[in-house]
Amino acid sequence: MSLESVRYRRGSLQVLNQLLLPQSSQYDSVSGVREGADAIRTMKVRGAPAIAIVGSLSLAVELTSNPPQQTAELLTFVRESMERLVGARPTAVNMKRAADELNAFLSREAEKPGVTVQELTDRVVQWAESLLEKDVRDNRLIGDLGAQHILQTTNAPAGVVILTHCNTGSLATAGYGTALGVVRSLQALGRLSHVFCTETRPYNQGSRLTAYELVYEKIPATLITDSMAAVTMRERQVSAVVVGADRVVANGDTANKVGTYQLAVLAKHHGIPFYVAAPSTSCDLSLPTGGSIVIEERPSQELTDINGVRVAAPGIGVWNPAFDVTPHELITGIITEHGVFRPEELRDGLSQGK
C-alpha cells in the first residue's frame, strides 16, 4: 500500500481515494477541475495542503489536455476554475491562497510584451507543479524545527510522547506531513517514545489514516478515542500535543479539525505544551482573529452513519462542524517552515522568513 496522496506527471493526475482507506488503496484519475473539486468536496482528498495541491494540479492537467487558444480565454478559465476549487471546502486557506497567488502571477506574466498564450499556459502548469516539491520541503523543515524545539524545551530522557489529532501526514500533504512530520523527525532522531493518535470522529482521520501511516512506518503508537484524551494526558506522560491547521490567523487563533479546541483546553489543564504545526501556506494574516473563519458544516450522515449503516437514533438533530477554532491563548507555539513562534510572534516571524 502506498502513502502517496497524489501521483502526478504532466498530463496525468491520480489521487489516493482516502474514503476507502485503510481497507483498500485505490487511485482515482482526475482529468480536470470539476473532478478535482468533486474529489475535494467529497473528501476523497483532504488535508489543507493536499487540497491546494490537488486543486491546482487538476487545473494543470486540464490545461495540458485542452489548452486555451486565446490569452483572454486562459485568464477567464483560470480565474473561474480557482473559484470553483476554493468553493469546494471553505475553511482551509491553502486553496484560497493558491488561487490568489496564481491569479496574480498570471496577470503579471500576461502583461509581458510578446508572451504567447501557449507560453502563459506552460507557466501556469509549471506553477502548479512547483507546489508539490515546495510542500514536501516545507514539511521537512516543519518536522525538523518542531522536533528540535520540543527536545530543547521538554524533559523526556526516555523519549518524547506525542498526542496528535486527525491526520496531518503524507495523506494530508504532498509528503512527510506537518504534525506527523514532527513525529517522523523525532523518530528519525531516535528520540520518540510513543504516539497517541485520536480516532477523530466522525470522519475517523485518526483511526483510518494516521494509524495507517504510523503502522506503515513502524512508529510506536496507540489509538485512543477522542473521549480518552484527558485520561491519556493525565496517565501516559504526554510530553506535547502537536496538531495540524487549516487556517492560522494573525493573532494565532487556529482553525483545525473539530476536537482540537478541547485538546488545547485539556493540555492547558495538565500543563502540557500545545503546538500547531503548519506551513505558511496555511496561515491567513488577512484575518485578525479566529472569529472571522468560516467553519464548514458537513452532511449529518457523516456523523449518524458508519459505513453507510445508520447507528444514531432516527429523528435526532445533528450538528456536524468539520472544524473548531483554538484561541491563541491556549497555543504554546506555532511550528512553521520559518521557525517556531509564539502566537504573538507569528506575523513578524512569517514576514522575516519570506
Ligand SMILES: CSC[C@H]1O[C@H](OP(=O)(O)O)[C@H](O)[C@@H]1O
Ligand atoms: C496538514 S493539515 C491537515 C488538516 O486538515 C484536516 O482536515 P480535513 O481532514 O477535514 O481536510 C485536519 O484539520 C488536519 O489538521
